[in-house]
Amino acid sequence: MVKVTFIEHSGTQHTVEAKPGDSLMQTAQNHSIPGIDADCGGACACATCHVFVADEWIARLPPVSGNEDAMLDVVEERRRGSRLSCQLHADASLDGIVVSLPASQR
Amino acid sequence: MSAEPIEETMRAFDHTAPAQMNDPYAMYEAFRTRCPVGRSGQHGGFFVVSRYESVKKVFEDYSTFSSTQGVGIPPHPYQMFPIDLDPPLQTKFRRVLNRRFTPEAVATKRDEIQRVIDALIDDFIETGSADLAAQLVRPLLPRIVLPLLGVPSEARQQMSEWIEYMTRGRATDMPGVIKAGEDITMFLGGLVARRRSAPPVDDVLGAMLEAQIDGRPFSDDEILRTLLIILFGGLDTTSAVMLESLLHLARHPQDKERLKSGATPWSLAIEELVRYTSPIQGLRRTVTQDTRIEGQDLKAGDWVFGLHGSANRDEAVFERAAQCVLERQPNPHVAFGSGAHICLGRNLARLEIEILLKTVLERFGDYEVAADFAPEYLVGEARGMKSLPVRFVPAQRSAWLDAKRRFTAEDTSSRP
Numbered sequence: 145m146v147k148v149t150f151i152e153h154s155g156t157q158h159t160v161e162a163k164p165g166d167s168l169m170q171t172a173q174n175h176s177i178p179g180i181d182a183d184c185g186g187a188c189a190c191a192t193c194h195v196f197v198a199d200e201w202i203a204r205l206p207p208v209s210g211n212e213d214a215m216l217d218v219v220e221e222r223r224r225g226s227r228l229s230c231q232l233h234a235d236a237s238l239d240g241i242v243v244s245l246p247a248s249q250r
Numbered sequence: 251m252s253a254e255p256i257e258e259t260m261r262a263f264d265h266t267a268p269a270q271m272n273d274p275y276a277m278y279e280a281f282r283t284r285c286p287v288g289r290s291g292q293h294g295g296f297f298v299v300s301r302y303e304s305v306k307k308v309f310e311d312y313s314t315f316s317s318t319q320g321v322g323i324p325p326h327p328y329q330m331f332p333i334d335l336d337p338p339l340q341t342k343f344r345r346v347l348n349r350r351f352t353p354e355a356v357a358t359k360r361d362e363i364q365r366v367i368d369a370l371i372d373d374f375i376e377t378g379s380a381d382l383a384a385q386l387v388r389p390l391l392p393r394i395v396l397p398l399l400g401v402p403s404e405a406r407q408q409m410s411e412w413i414e415y416m417t418r419g420r421a422t423d424m425p426g427v428i429k430a431g432e433d434i435t436m437f438l439g440g441l442v443a444r445r446r447s448a449p450p451v452d453d454v455l456g457a458m459l460e461a462q463i464d465g466r467p468f469s470d471d472e473i474l475r476t477l478l479i480i481l482f483g484g485l486d487t488t489s490a491v492m493l494e495s496l497l498h499l500a501r502h503p504q505d506k507e508r509l510k511s512g513a514t515p516w517s518l519a520i521e522e523l524v525r526y527t528s529p530i531q532g533l534r535r536t537v538t539q540d541t542r543i544e545g546q547d548l549k550a551g552d553w554v555f556g557l558h559g560s561a562n563r564d565e566a567v568f569e570r571a572a573q574c575v576l577e578r579q580p581n582p583h584v585a586f587g588s589g590a591h592i593c594l595g596r597n598l599a600r601l602e603i604e605i606l607l608k609t610v611l612e613r614f615g616d617y618e619v620a621a622d623f624a625p626e627y628l629v630g631e632a633r634g635m636k637s638l639p640v641r642f643v644p645a646q647r648s649a650w651l652d653a654k655r656r657f658t659a660e661d662t663s664s665r666p
């Protein structure tokens with residue numbers, strides 16, 4: 145199991161177990177964590193699953209693909225650490241990752 | 251049909267042909283099992299994709315299956331936004347529109363929807379019979395969607411006629427469709443121009459006038475093409491589900507009872523009624539780069555028609571797929587689409603359907619459909635019942651009902 149911590153915009157923290165292979169978006173949905181809309185269901189096509197990855201984790205993630213980069217350009221408040229959570233898949237190397245959520249995905 | 255080789259059936263496939271689409275489900279099953287990707291020779295030729303997994307792939311992989319060449323067959327003469335765009339441009343429109351259509355945002359329309367439904371029912375409830383398509387469902391939806399968009403209600407009748415023409419006439423009267431399109435765009439263009447110089451109003455048009463895209467305001471043309479699809483998208487589709495649901499409940503009294511008693515949650519029932527109806531039977535994408543699906547090679551420029559109506563009956567995903575099982579859960583149907591273009595109005599549609607069905611059950615829940623009634627459908631990308639004649643015990647107009655509702659202060663939670 146892989147531990148993932150989601151921090152809502154309000155500051156509420158949720159530390160949950162992700163199934164290896166699941167995306168962080170799916171993990172959030174499986175645990176009913178509010179704040180990730182994920183309208184497109186993980187097709188990297190809606191930009192409503194935006195998260196901010198904590199600094200120390202940024203470099204440990206797979207690179208941003210062309211599609212993800214284009215979608216991230218659409219979100220409000222893109223910054224260092226901005227990723228689409230449907231494009232990040234849980235595996236042992238991400239055990240302990242911390243991501244926080246923007247004020248709104250809409 | 252089984253006598254004919256499947257390739258023949260496939261070559262003749264035409265979603266605009268009433269003879270095929272009045273009841274297309276046996277044909278779809280044959281496609282799924284014997285020809286999951288085939289080629290129709292109609293309308294210039296196009297590939298037809300029928301299995302759930304492949305339909306999802308077509309609608310999710312927008313880099314390979316693009317919407318920018320249009321999503322109808324035959325092509326719609328008028329480009330609309332965001333439906334005829336791909337991400338990321340499409341996403342920029344959705345960011346402005348989505349917040350007007352969240353469950354919370356549409357819930358604020360609940361009282362207004364209730365009022366419109368009650369008023370339409372008042373017009374026939376004392377007579378004991380009605381065509382629920384002509385007298386309730388079709389007049390209802392423009393009364394809700396037009397004010398939400400910002401189109402004045404005086405224009406309602408004219409708008410409804412234009413829309414009817416544009417959605418139905420493409421296969422038969424293209425010049426007429428183009429004329430109706432010109433009329434409607436003239437009208438909406440004038441409206442947008444007037445609103446630019448008027449004080450801001452809290453509706454979809456108002457939101458677009460205030461919003462920015464790529465650091466500049468939306469153009470009149472962009473706004474108009476957006477208003478158009480919201481208009482088109484929300485009428486035939488929602489009315490199809492309402493009518494199919496009303497017919498289903500008339501024929502399945504035990505389902506009606508379970509809804510009335512609360513044994514079946516409305517949220518589950520509505521998803522199932524939407525899956526079972528699948529008002530959008532299929533939509534087109536255009537291949538951008540050579541690819542392969544279910545072993546079939548596709549070339550850049552090919553048209554692909556993904557069948558939502560077939561995907562939603564795929565036994566690989568839905569047990570007893572041909573049956574309407576109101577408590578079905580999970581229900582990963584694709585009736586609202588899948589991927590980037592997932593229906594903007596889905597929360598509004600769910601709310602409208604819920605209020606309509608609840609109100610009918612409350613006010614004339616004993617309605618009956620003749621035993622020999624055989625539904626006929628308007629067909630095309632969207633498929634919906636033409637008429638639904640019913641009889642019921644005449645009841646009173648709604649003045650007394652308002653009072654009763656105030657006392658019972660029912661639950662108003664509508665979240666699916």
Ligand code: HEM
Pocket residue numbers: 309317321331332333334340344395479480481483484485487488491524528529530533558584585586587588590591592593594595596598599
């Ligand atoms: C049960 C009712 C409805 C069904 C089954 C339905 C179905 C669909 C489907 C399948 C799509 C995807 C189109 C594509 O992939 O190209 C779609 C998109 C859309 N729908 Fe609906 N719809 C319904 C109700 C509504 C309502 C009530 C509205 C608005 C008032 C609406 C507005 C739209 C718009 C604007 C789009 C385009 C979204 C985009 O391209 O990003 N729909 N709908």
Ligand code: FES
Pocket residue numbers: 169181182183184185186187188189190191192193215228229230231
């Ligand atoms: S869920 Fe749509 S982009 Fe991630």
